[in-house]
Amino acid sequence: MSNPTARKHTALPKAQTLIEALPWLTRHRGKTVVIKFGGNAMVDEALKAAFAQDVVFLHHAGLKPVVVHGGGPQISKALDRHGIVSEFKAGLRVTTEDAMDVVRMVLAGQVQRELVGLLNQHGPLAVGLTGEDAHTITATKHQPRIEGELVDIGRVGEITEIDTGAIEALLADGRIPVVSSIARSQDDHHVYNVNADTAASALAAALGAETLMVLTDVEGLYEDWPNSDEVISRLTAKELEKLLPELASGMVPKMEGCLHAVRNGVETARVIDGRVQHSILLEIFTDEGIGTMVVPDDESTGTEGES
Numbered sequence: 001m002s003n004p005t006a007r008k009h010t011a012l013p014k015a016q017t018l019i020e021a022l023p024w025l026t027r028h029r030g031k032t033v034v035i036k037f038g039g040n041a042m043v044d045e046a047l048k049a050a051f052a053q054d055v056v057f058l059h060h061a062g063l064k065p066v067v068v069h070g071g072g073p074q075i076s077k078a079l080d081r082h083g084i085v086s087e088f089k090a091g092l093r094v095t096t097e098d099a100m101d102v103v104r105m106v107l108a109g110q111v112q113r114e115l116v117g118l119l120n121q122h123g124p125l126a127v128g129l130t131g132e133d134a135h136t137i138t139a140t141k142h143q144p145r146i147e148g149e150l151v152d153i154g155r156v157g158e159i160t161e162i163d164t165g166a167i168e169a170l171l172a173d174g175r176i177p178v179v180s181s182i183a184r185s186q187d188d189h190h191v192y193n194v195n196a197d198t199a200a201s202a203l204a205a206a207l208g209a210e211t212l213m214v215l216t217d218v219e220g221l222y223e224d225w226p227n228s229d230e231v232i233s234r235l236t237a238k239e240l241e242k243l244l245p246e247l248a249s250g251m252v253p254k255m256e257g258c259l260h261a262v263r264n265g266v267e268t269a270r271v272i273d274g275r276v277q278h279s280i281l282l283e284i285f286t287d288e289g290i291g292t293m294v295v296p297d298d299e300s301t302g303t304e305g306e307s
Ligand SMILES: Nc1ncnc2c1ncn2[C@@H]1O[C@H](COP(=O)(O)OP(=O)(O)O)[C@@H](O)[C@H]1O
Pocket: 037, 038, 039, 040, 041, 070, 071, 072, 197, 215, 216, 217, 218, 220, 221, 222, 223, 224, 225, 247, 248, 249, 250, 251
């Protein structure tokens, strides 16, 4: 027969881990966290399942997670199957009318459904929606300027308005909203393709979220990409603003999104490595964090690594 005292002792480290999390949980209880899960980070089944566990953990710990998902690689694969070539300009997908149908089908019908399914393995928690639903995200045609010229990239949207009503109602009902980055159009009765980083940051700002977390396929913002893998662990909005013109395509909407978020009331915006299992919990529970944290200018003197 096993010794009950020894059994209690082996469980002690688990109790200590829970107790260590107590100050963090007390500080963040009731706060909204917008988590962007990038298509490039959704690389295997175990990672997606661990992501769902982390989000459900935050929910049960009393936070209000809102998931915004990407799906760039998944869209490119589907377009390829339809014989449509993927082309990016200014980091955004050139989206013809035909491509838009595929984008919507993949984001809302495939990627979002899969995440909702994974989250709901833990209970009746997740509800999927797109920016079209209840006017959550409204956009107008986006025309980026490339070398001084306005360029037509099809049905790509620039967000003009966010209505947080549906998401707030779901949060109040104890649900986890899972949002696809498709917007209703203010110009016609069709829809727009919106970059998922941009959608996540606009939602974080409109919801008054405490944190925006962007999960991607690199460790964070590299100081001198692609020459070195030195990650910038913390920077202020002003410091980030200076860096923005030097950044390359994939990081541009992410870091612009982080800047927009912290300039509009979000306390911290973080870029973290979604290829690491349980990266959300690691970012939260380790003092130094594991990725890049952007803070508003007036918090530049805040406690190093405070999370
Ligand atoms: N300074 C940088 N630091 C890190 N990654 C960078 C940087 N500049 C460009 N990148 C690229 O950005 C990519 C991430 O963006 P993206 O491919 O759009 O990912 P996601 O699908 O997660 O949105 C990285 O894999 C990397 O190739």
